[in-house]
Amino acid sequence: MPGKRVVIIGAVALGPKAACRLKRLQQDAEVTMIDQDEFISYGGCGIPYFVSGDISDVRELMSTSYHMVRTPGFFEDAKGVTVRNMTRALSIDRKAKTVRVQDLRSGAEEDIPYDKLVLATGSRPNRLHVPGGDLPEVACVADLHSAAAVKDRISRGEVDKAVIVGAGAIGCEMAEALSDLWGIETTVVEIADQVLPGILDANLARMVRKHMEEKGVAVRLSETVRGIERRGDGEGLKVLTSGGDLEADLVIASIGVRPNADLAVQAGLTVSPRGAVVVNRRLQTSDPDIYAGGDCIEVTHLVTGKSVVFPQGSLANRQGRVIGTNLAGGHATFNGVVGSFSIKVFDMAVASTGIHLKTALSEGFDAVHAFVVQADRAHFYPTQDLMYLQLTVDRKTRRILGAQGIGHNGDALVGRIDSIAAMLPYRATLDDLSNLEVAYSPPYASALDIVNAAGNTAENILDGYNRTMDLDAFEKCFLENRTDDVLCLDVRGPANAAPFVERFGERWMNIPQETLKKRIGEVPRDKRLLVVCNSGVRSYEALRCLDAEGVRNTANVQGGMAAVKKSGLLDVDDESEKQPEQS
């Protein structure tokens, strides 16, 4: 008796994983993978590193870790999986249980029968719907062909200036890819008022933007692209934006992706209003013989409980394994996502899990956030680097809703985010985080690590001990609105405070925290006091002291001067980045 016939449409991430998992469990299954492209089974997330030159050969993205290229022949020999590339799936006949396909080389069509079918049709990049958005110099780098074409143009020296439309994850990665090694003059145009809109908190986004600008990328926020024209001289393009025109030899559109559910729609499967295939926890579509996973499906967000589209190569791999197991008769489930991601932007890592404050509020949570700055190692360890971490919690339940941060030691930052991500499915609370037992030794963590400190700080905020102020409020209240009734109380040592006292005069008062009790008489009681230190810890200590003395019109600037400076709000050399505090 022959094994069951399984057809998989799409052979990039989820498809191969499902196919190989199934074959390992049931060697007699007959598995056919179909893909309209020539290239299959490649690491699409590696495209920016290929364009940048960090990865020299496009075949590295299609290779196994033991340097075999994953061609159709490789899948046949090593995995026992039949691959038909350059073959487009045209339609599904669920009654006959066949897929109509067309060989793109010969044009010939045929029906392939299946017992079980897998939709791994992925996503499509959104196109720039403006005049000129379809010019050949406007690229998407969403697949290896366009990535190779862009890199070819760069290698040939045809690109001096580039405009990237969209400052999402791909846009930021591409900004580095173009400007870092190639030295291309790069401008990023973003319609929102921050980089990484929708996925990163505004405080942190300020820091990422500043870092990009320090690396030579021009970042233009709150600007829309109105059209793209060829320049009069016939060489290159002019990008027309709401903020003015930009010259460019290359335009990259990175304005998001949308699920590719065309075949599912054609086959009459349930598709969500967002256009994504709807699946159950076993990753079956509305037809139990048809599975779907990867970028083309909707999943449950485990923090909000709502359905979301969250395209990630890592999820596609995990879902592929679940489908492979289930195709073999197993009972694996994919319960949902917590929304983890990471991005490298030049020397800065950005990592996140769960939801941030803005999303939490819009989802109806009574949410607050805590912002902490702390080193990645014990503060006495000789080498160290600061991490900036934002924690979002629900006031009533004290449940952790998410965490995100930036830092220059990416492994250290991602490790912290991953440890919080691991807790989210269990509806972990602040108590859990305060006692999260990270593996401590001075070279790798602090005795009270930043994740614990974030939990403790949030608890202090919820309990009313710590009244905080965010960077944007500090900007409005102190930097923009220069009234006399607001005073910065700097509780650091005189050396740290001096440059600010010099700059802001009577609006910046310095009383070191350890002298505050004795000098309490000097503290003005008729003004609002913004208490600052390097990171927000000594200022919290000062806040407690002021409270006890009846001075309560106060706020602690979260993240302290380290955060103020990291975000570019103030540029004064007080060495605060080098002398953070620990809670």
Place this chain on the structure above:
Amino acid sequence: MPGKRVVIIGAVALGPKAACRLKRLQQDAEVTMIDQDEFISYGGCGIPYFVSGDISDVRELMSTSYHMVRTPGFFEDAKGVTVRNMTRALSIDRKAKTVRVQDLRSGAEEDIPYDKLVLATGSRPNRLHVPGGDLPEVACVADLHSAAAVKDRISRGEVDKAVIVGAGAIGCEMAEALSDLWGIETTVVEIADQVLPGILDANLARMVRKHMEEKGVAVRLSETVRGIERRGDGEGLKVLTSGGDLEADLVIASIGVRPNADLAVQAGLTVSPRGAVVVNRRLQTSDPDIYAGGDCIEVTHLVTGKSVVFPQGSLANRQGRVIGTNLAGGHATFNGVVGSFSIKVFDMAVASTGIHLKTALSEGFDAVHAFVVQADRAHFYPTQDLMYLQLTVDRKTRRILGAQGIGHNGDALVGRIDSIAAMLPYRATLDDLSNLEVAYSPPYASALDIVNAAGNTAENILDGYNRTMDLDAFEKCFLENRTDDVLCLDVRGPANAAPFVERFGERWMNIPQETLKKRIGEVPRDKRLLVVCNSGVRSYEALRCLDAEGVRNTANVQGGMAAVKKSGLLDVDDESEKQPEQS
């Protein structure tokens, strides 16, 4: 009305944390911290880095992150806490609610009254109970005085050779401290048959030992110290061991610590058979007005459910906060530990959480472990480093019992261990780990990260798809017992396999995995086959193929040649470390 009087005995880690937390919540509390030492509030875990020279001044271990030395005056001014150092607590009168103390400078005694008392008496290093174990050249480096004395001797050039007794965490750290920068000829003598006994799996311990030896440290296992004598020439010592005599100018005894519960015993508080103070989840002793925490207490191990002594500076800090909160009238709890730790040994990081296989079996779990080797980043990313991770699970419940690993990118390794540690209190299962949503991008993780791969591998073992063999079994079965009925089937490419075929002749057969099905006729059916590849992934694929062909007397060597070589079992240059596989 004056605030409550709180007396804290012990001012190193837990004491200061509890004192400061309480004061921040209740500024009117009268807090007195007592310590018999001159030095207080120091980072004891930093001692090896001070001895090594990485930290130049002992005051750095006593400083805040903003470079203020935590003297009694600092605590008075900055924290409102009274410190009486050089003051020994002699006894507790629970009826009168007083602590009898003696000023070690003047000899004067007095009674200090308390409303609430905190025992932060820490631990004591075990002494070497052998003849000569009390010679002045035998040090413990358990406090700043002895650490400073050792460093002084080294700085003066008095130490050419050192013997470290005990290869636990401190012993391994001290081996690096003495030999790396100072170039001291260092020998570690350990009574057990592995380094880091009791806390690290034997497979991983082999790798740590090999690394130490590569760095020039002599490691002598299964040896006991019988005595220490002065050498005849009057310069230095002779350490008499069961394996022979060793010359030494310095001996460091690092044979563990035991809780210091003397005062608790004197006061009639409940103390465990192990000699640790017994506390409830609020960290109250059997007298509700007396709290205890840190190295002197027993805590619940959240994996085994049993009471353990787990001395860690990080736990002391967390427990200190819990006590501070409760002293202020709050309701904080410390539920227990999962047993996380990390150690840096030269260029190698060791990190662990939960329990390993040996412990799990002795605790009555029907446990198995999975061993995986994988890079810290996407395999196509230009820079990367291998991590070696061992996962222990319970067969019946599929619950994760622990994970530990080694790697040269410490932040990356610790991050993975921390993410698993975060799941342990929730009794997470393999399903949870397989879908653990680490923050993916190629510079920081693999699409299927090593933590997911470990979960998947364990699942494959439990489901009977992957029959594995450990390094020690491989050593016994193939390397030591050179019989004809066992054959290594190397499923890597010919270039990788060639050096082994040359060395082992007919006992080492090479059939690349992707050709296995076609060449199945060549596979001997009358022998036990040990299937190997670089990491254990292609060999698993091969195992599945062999199973389907009816060849089932097979085992997959876990961790593959990368692990075999990393542990020093075989030293052949096949470049396997550079070409690992991913699952």
